[in-house]
Amino acid sequence: MTTLEETPTVLATEQNEQGYREFSLGELHFRRDEYFVYITWPTGSHVMSADAFLRALQRDVAWEFFYGIVNFDGVIGTVNHYGTVDLFAGRYNDSYRKAELDHVENFPTPQIKATFEEMLDDWTNETFDPFAAPRETGSAFGVKNGENRKAITRHRVKAARMVSCTGDEQIRSDETGHPVNEHFVDISQDEPEIIAEPGFEDEVKAFSLFAYLSRSDVTWNPSVVSVCKDSLFCPTTEEYILPIIHGNDRVEWFVQLSDEIHWDVADRETGALRAKVVMRAGDVAAMPANIRHQGYARKRSMLLVWENADPDIPELIATGQTPTYPADF
Amino acid sequence: MFETKTASLDDYTKGGIEVIDDDPKHYAFSNMYEVANASKPYESVVVAMNRQYTLEILRAEGESEWRTAPHDEFALVMGGEVTIRLVKLDNPRSHHDPGDSGSRRIDGEPSGEPMGTIKAKKGHMALLPADSAYQFQTDEPGVILIQTIKGPDSIERWADICITTV
Known part of the structure; x- marks a missing residue:
């Protein structure tokens, strides 16, 4: 018997005066004009710069709502429940909470994903690449001006075993459309020397992670390069500001592989500042499970993000069976 | 022109934590080169842990013992030039109990067919396949970051390697 998956309904208007469609998810409404995005809900409203909103929206869509909370800023964001997603306004903002003006609605993941994808597609002009650093992209602003579907639908790397393994994600090169980034022209492009005995060509595998990252054409986009059960190496290249505030x-x-990143760390629930962390090459640090963080990198840097994808962890933490920090000492 | 700043055993500048309202120990902040400088050759010092999973730092110096794990591991060379030898074990289960995780030492030379070698430099990442034996060799001291699962030889010395006060 064949069943057809139900296509999620996206609630959107025709083009407004600036040429952009308006979108609704439950009681939340999204509208953009030349400069800004306007979000309204029954108890409030919020405005974001269009470029900041699109950079955040791009990550939320590409990461499929990631682990935990993706705060677009201090008011708007999503919480991933791995099957459903909360869309909130003010839920993780102390002032909105105290005033009881916050708003949360839960949606099946396919519904919010489809709406966000259409919003991103409609609101991204041909001049703007929301994955790029500011020096690499044109303007997000102005009235509707074409589309940049190629930029917003890039392939997301998800290695099953390790990049370069047979049948897995492959290394980057000029030929694959990944030139060395301007900030990494001093990174050696030499690959490891591999001598595999006959019959073991699929097992004796290695690649240059640094060369691979030097050719990344996106910023702040952790992508899986190696997998040890639920342990995922998700390196990424970082420049300018992490477009979202990630709530763990x-x-x-x-693991800071090169250069330097400054992190603001705040309370996950309230946004109250808890620490500032500066990471330089060779530094290793945990982000606890009860914080939110945002990073700043002047020069494009290589950051190894390491995740435990075990789906039981949020429940274990919520019930106190696993601590919010990594080790007792 | 931008200069990419990596680090090495001889040249690293550790960052830090400016605490406003938190315990610095919750960040388990360390530096892999500082850890390797204080390590014996090839001891596995845990620098990151997420339940059973670990990232372990090895000071690569000379020739390591042979080790094996019942699952894939990965070695990211972060300093030096490292040769990795791989052997397909004849009887990998003789080195592990069922359900084991993490790597185990193999006494002496492993019994099995040579799979090949990998010569890796800083920034190179190698697969250490499940049920194979692997050995590292280097002429000059280096650093290897291992993606693995905590095993009997994983060393936790958090208080020694992490920032505890600011």
Whole structure:
């Protein structure tokens, strides 16, 4: 018997005066004009710069709502429940909470994903690449001006075993459309020397992670390069500002492979500042499971994000069976 | 022109934590080169842990013992030039109990067919396949980051390697 998956309904208007469609998810409404995005809900309203909103929206869509909370800023964001997603306004903002003006609605993941994808597609002009650093892209602003579908639907790397393994994600090159980034022209492009005995060509595998990252054409986009059961190496290249404020639902680890990133760390629930962390090459640090963080990198840097994808962790933390920090000492 | 700043055993500048309202120990902040400088050759020092999963730092110096794990592991060379030898074990289960995780030491030379070698430099990442034996060799001291699962030889010395006060 064949069953057809139900196509989620996207609630959107025709083009407004600036040429953009308006979108609704439950009682939340999204509208953009030349400069801004306007979000309204029954108890409030909010405005974001269009470029900041699109950079955040791009990550939320590409990451499929990631682990935990994706705060677009201090008011708007999503919480991933891995099958459904909360869309909230003010839920993780102390002032909105105290005033009881916050709003949360839960949606099946396919519904919010489809709506966000159409919003991203409609609101991204041909001049703007929301994955790029500011120096690499044109303007997000103005009235509706074409589309940039190629940029917003890039292939997301998800290695099953390790990049370069047979049948898995492959290394990057000029030929694959991944030139070395301007900030990484000093990174050696030499690959490891591999001598595999006959019959073991699929098992004796290695690649240059640094060369691979030097050719990344996106910023702030962790992508899986190696998999040890639920342990995922998700390196990424970082430049300018992490476009979202990530609220953890598990401990997350950072290994700074090159250069320097400054992190603001705040309370996950309220946004109250808890620490500032500066990471330089060789540094290793955990982001506890009860915080939110946002990073700043002047020069494009290589950051190894390390995740434990075990789906039981949020429940274990919520019930106190696993601590919010990595180790007792 | 931008200069990419990586680090090494001889040249690293550790960052830090400016605490406003938190315990610095919750960040388990360390530096892999500092850890390797204080390590014996090839001891596995845990620098990151997420339940059973670990990232372990090895000071690569000379020739390591042979090790094996019942699952894939990965070695990211973060300093030096490392040769990795791989052997397909004849009887991998003789080195593990069922359900084991993490790597185990193999006494002496492994019994099995040579799979090949990998010569890796800083920034190179190698697969250490499940049920194979692997050995590292280097002429000059280096650093290897291992993606693995905590095993009997994983060393936790958090208080020694992490920032505890600010």
